[in-house]
Amino acid sequence: MVSSGSPSSAQDKPLSQQESFAFGVGFTSGILTTTCMLEDADLLTTDEARLFMQGVLESIVEKETGSRLEASQEGYAVARRKFPDCPIP
Numbered sequence: 001m002v003s004s005g006s007p008s009s010a011q012d013k014p015l016s017q018q019e020s021f022a023f024g025v026g027f028t029s030g031i032l033t034t035t036c037m038l039e040d041a042d043l044l045t046t047d048e049a050r051l052f053m054q055g056v057l058e059s060i061v062e063k064e065t066g067s068r069l070e071a072s073q074e075g076y077a078v079a080r081r082k083f084p085d086c087p088i089p
Contacts, residue, residue, distance in 0.1 A: 021071045028075025029082075031056055036079065036086035050087040057089060 015023065032053055039049035060072045080088055 017067065021067055021074075024068055024071025025075040025078060028056075028060065028072040029078040030075075032076065032079035032086075032088055033082050036083035036088070039086060040083075046087050050089060053087070054089045 035044065035049050035053055038044040039046060044052070057076070060069070064072050076088070079086070
């Protein structure tokens with residue numbers, strides 16, 4: 001059975017500052033750890049992984065400010081801890 005009702009108001013509610021921070025940490029960490037996993041599985045070369053991550057990090061530094069930048073920095077730290085041998089710049 002398919003419901004055609006309207007979305008709940010909880011889905012329309014903006015993220016709290018804490019939720020937004022957690023999302024930013026997870027997003028950055030997820031991008032970097034996924035790239036590390038692809039490099040570990042030899043689906044990306046070390047150079048490809050390093051260059052991709054360098055581009056992601058440069059984009060973050062250029063575009064993010066305040067708590068979004070802090071969340072991305074924490075996501076970076078999480079990825080470094082999970083994959084200490086990964087070529088994260």
